[in-house]
Amino acid sequence: MILVIAGWSVHRCMAQDIPPAAEQQLENLTETSETETEDDSYLQQLEQFRKDPVDINTAGEAELIELQILSSVQVQKLLSYRRLLGKLVDIYELQAIPSWDLVTIHRLLPFITISPALSGKDDIAHRLRSGGHVILLRMSQVLERSKGFIESKYPGSPQKVFFRYRYAYKNLLQFGILGDKDAGERFFKGAQNKGFDFYSFHLFAKKLGIIQALAIGDFTVNLGQGLIQWQGLAFNKNADLASIKRQSPTLRPYNSAGEYNFHRGLGITLKKRRVETTVFASLRKLNANTVDDTISHESIVSSFLLSGNNRTAAELADRHTLQQMTLGGNIKYNAGKWHAGINGIYYNFSKAIGKPDEPYDFYAMSGKTWYNASIDYSYTFRNLHFFGEAAIDKDPDRAFINGLLLSADPRVDVSFLYRSIGKGYRALNANSFTENSSPANEKGFYMGISIRPTAAWRIDAYSDIYKFPWLKYRVDAPSYGKDFLVQLSYTPNKQVEIYARYRNETKQLDQGAGITNYLARVRHRNLRVQLNYTFNRSLSLRNREELAIYKLEGNDTGKGFLSFFDFLYRPLLKPYSGILRLQYFETGGYDARIYAYENDVLYGYSIPAFYDKGYRYYLTLNYDMTKKFSAWFRWAQTIYYDKDRIGSGFDEIRGSRRSEIKLQVRYIF
Numbered sequence: 125m126i127l128v129i130a131g132w133s134v135h136r137c138m139a140q141d142i143p144p145a146a147e148q149q150l151e152n153l154t155e156t157s158e159t160e161t162e163d164d165s166y167l168q169q170l171e172q173f174r175k176d177p178v179d180i181n182t183a184g185e186a187e188l189i190e191l192q193i194l195s196s197v198q199v200q201k202l203l204s205y206r207r208l209l210g211k212l213v214d215i216y217e218l219q220a221i222p223s224w225d226l227v228t229i230h231r232l233l234p235f236i237t238i239s240p241a242l243s244g245k246d247d248i249a250h251r252l253r254s255g256g257h258v259i260l261l262r263m264s265q266v267l268e269r270s271k272g273f274i275e276s277k278y279p280g281s282p283q284k285v286f287f288r289y290r291y292a293y294k295n296l297l298q299f300g301i302l303g304d305k306d307a308g309e310r311f312f313k314g315a316q317n318k319g320f321d322f323y324s325f326h327l328f329a330k331k332l333g334i335i336q337a338l339a340i341g342d343f344t345v346n347l348g349q350g351l352i353q354w355q356g357l358a359f360n361k362n363a364d365l366a367s368i369k370r371q372s373p374t375l376r377p378y379n380s381a382g383e384y385n386f387h388r389g390l391g392i393t394l395k396k397r398r399v400e401t402t403v404f405a406s407l408r409k410l411n412a413n414t415v416d417d418t419i420s421h422e423s424i425v426s427s428f429l430l431s432g433n434n435r436t437a438a439e440l441a442d443r444h445t446l447q448q449m450t451l452g453g454n455i456k457y458n459a460g461k462w463h464a465g466i467n468g469i470y471y472n473f474s475k476a477i478g479k480p481d482e483p484y485d486f487y488a489m490s491g492k493t494w495y496n497a498s499i500d501y502s503y504t505f506r507n508l509h510f511f512g513e514a515a516i517d518k519d520p521d522r523a524f525i526n527g528l529l530l531s532a533d534p535r536v537d538v539s540f541l542y543r544s545i546g547k548g549y550r551a552l553n554a555n556s557f558t559e560n561s562s563p564a565n566e567k568g569f570y571m572g573i574s575i576r577p578t579a580a581w582r583i584d585a586y587s588d589i590y591k592f593p594w595l596k597y598r599v600d601a602p603s604y605g606k607d608f609l610v611q612l613s614y615t616p617n618k619q620v621e622i623y624a625r626y627r628n629e630t631k632q633l634d635q636g637a638g639i640t641n642y643l644a645r646v647r648h649r650n651l652r653v654q655l656n657y658t659f660n661r662s663l664s665l666r667n668r669e670e671l672a673i674y675k676l677e678g679n680d681t682g683k684g685f686l687s688f689f690d691f692l693y694r695p696l697l698k699p700y701s702g703i704l705r706l707q708y709f710e711t712g713g714y715d716a717r718i719y720a721y722e723n724d725v726l727y728g729y730s731i732p733a734f735y736d737k738g739y740r741y742y743l744t745l746n747y748d749m750t751k752k753f754s755a756w757f758r759w760a761q762t763i764y765y766d767k768d769r770i771g772s773g774f775d776e777i778r779g780s781r782r783s784e785i786k787l788q789v790r791y792i793f
Contacts, residue, residue: 148363152362154733166192173191181211185203186373195366196502197529205222223507255293256291257792259790260287261789264786269282271776271778288303300325301379303324304322306434328343343376346374347467348467349370349500350370351514351545351554353553354555355555365573366539368539368572369529375404384428385553401453401456403453409447413425425475425477448473451470466498472493487550489550511526517548528541543556545563548594567593568591585610590605601643607630609625624651632645650670652669662695665689667687668688670718672686673716682712682716684716684735690704704741716735718734724758736764738765738767740760745758753790757786763780
């Protein structure tokens with residue numbers, strides 16, 4: 125076992141990718157939401173922890189949770205181990221901690237240390253002098269001209285440009301500014317006469333005496349289990365059982381290109397003994413579509429626009445049309461093995477939010493104000509961890525979520541989660557563990573298990589049964605669904621990792637046309653096998669084969685297939701590295717689509733949905749010219765069979781190919 129950890133310790137020195145488990149989680153997240161995020165905070169955080177690892181001997185509960193790898197049971201076991209036996213002497217001692225398995229240790233190794241760490245009480249002057257500056261510039265472009273450029277609907281250039289400056293001292297102080305221009309937006313012209321279409325500034329400090337966290341500028345807020353507010357990255361159903369619980373500091377810095385899901389203002393967290401208090405205030409201008417009310421003749425909001433694109437005349441007309449003021453906070457009492465907190469958030473809009481006419485939107489949020497409140501709680505007893513949150517909204521409708529993590533044996537972990545979200549419950553920027561993309565109109569029960577019969581074998585499985593008491597989009601009656609997954613992983617040594625995964629999900633959707641709609645059963649099955657093989661310290665291979673089957677009752681079965689090979693070349697002690705992917709896909713349409721995580725430049729990733737028939741390949745190269753200056757290049761192309769149009773609307777491309785080039789440089793000083 126020590127040899128296994130030793131092998132992983134060598135591998136950590138050249139690790140640059142996110143953990144494989146996180147790749148699967150991001151794929152599942154994108155598949156659920158059907159959108160890709162521009163929030164790279166998670167990747168920035170991983171890179172920061174690689175640079176300044178967490179001292180496992182001195183880290184408190186909040187720092188350990190911030191790693192987003194350990195379960196609450198594992199955190200408490202480490203803290204208890206340190207109290208009883210003192211500091212760890214060697215990295216190999218991690219395997220002696222109850223509930224800690226080799227997979228968890230493997231995932232942690234790149235981000236932790238047992239070396240003495242500098243105190244978090246450094247004064248401001250030292251923090252401002254001793255940190256590091258990073259300037260990053262990224263440019264990308266789809267080479268084929270889309271309809272928006274051909275017909276002059278997009279007045280700007282086809283390049284997407286991203287700039288970020290960031291100063292950081294360990295995990296204690298950071299500040300920076302970024303600018304982002306989307307393809308088709310103008311630059312120093314027209315509506316974007318100040319340069320970039322989107323700017324962001326942030327200053328974030330931690331551990332300044334009684335001040336645990338101070339956020340100025342752009343930041344995110346995470347409360348409880350996400351029933352009233354969760355703006356950070358959060359995973360839902362996947363093979364990692366611990367991800368059913370939301371874990372994060374209340375305040376986090378924000379410096380990503382996404383233009384919607386964050387606050388802009390001031391936030392502060394104070395801690396004295398066991399009591400922690402957070403308050404925040406935000407004032408933002410949002411993109412929203414507005415219409416005139418037929419009765420009051422006042423302008424009301426018909427929808428929020430989340431893409432951040434400001435290219436066409438219609439998009440520019442909706443730019444910054446709504447002002448949103450947000451006030452909120454929480455008070456938390458932490459007794460070590462248990463905690464309880466009270467959370468609240470209040471919104472005020474410059475224009476009233478209108479309620480759509482569709483029957484499924486009968487309970488939609490409306491008016492110029494909205495608020496939510498909740499209590500959240502947790503309790504750890506030996507190998508058992510209980511957690512939950514109870515919330516209400518303005519109306520008031522109610523929502524509850526309760527979960528249980530149990531380490532039944534050193535080789536067996538079990539999890540349970542029950543949620544009951546009222547059909548009328550609504551919350552802005554909420555993200556809890558639900559089948560829906562946001563907590564509303566759902567009741568469900570989840571069960572998961574992880575079994576490690578030997579060091580080489582691992583079995584993960586879950587079952588989730590849920591129902592929707594009210595109507596949904598494309599579902600004109602109360603409905604139900606079920607979802608289960610089983611994944612078998614085999615890691616005989618540090619060179620080979622194989623996993624096979626089967627997932628089966630059944631839901632209900634409208635079938636028919638017009639007023640004669642009825643609910644039909646939809647079954648979606650996926651079978652995946654993936655091999656990760658390391659030839660030597662420089663070269664490794666990834667191969668995935670995946671089959672998707674989509675069946676809507678009364679219709680023909682749609683099938684999909686995807687296969688890719690990744691070749692990863694990272695020679696030790698060399699300034700260059702590269703990744704090449706060769707991929708083939710073939711599906712019976714969009715419903716049988718398959719998602720696949722793609723490596724990208726530093727702080728970047730993509731998870732496209734593949735459907736129809738074609739090939740895809742990409743090449744990503746990295747060259748560290750000096751210790752301070754690094755460059756990345758990425759070329760990606762998709763070639764379709766029997767297709768003369770790609771995309772839709774103004775993003776439609778004539779032809780069967782879509783090619784993208786990306787360049788990025790980083791300067792550290």
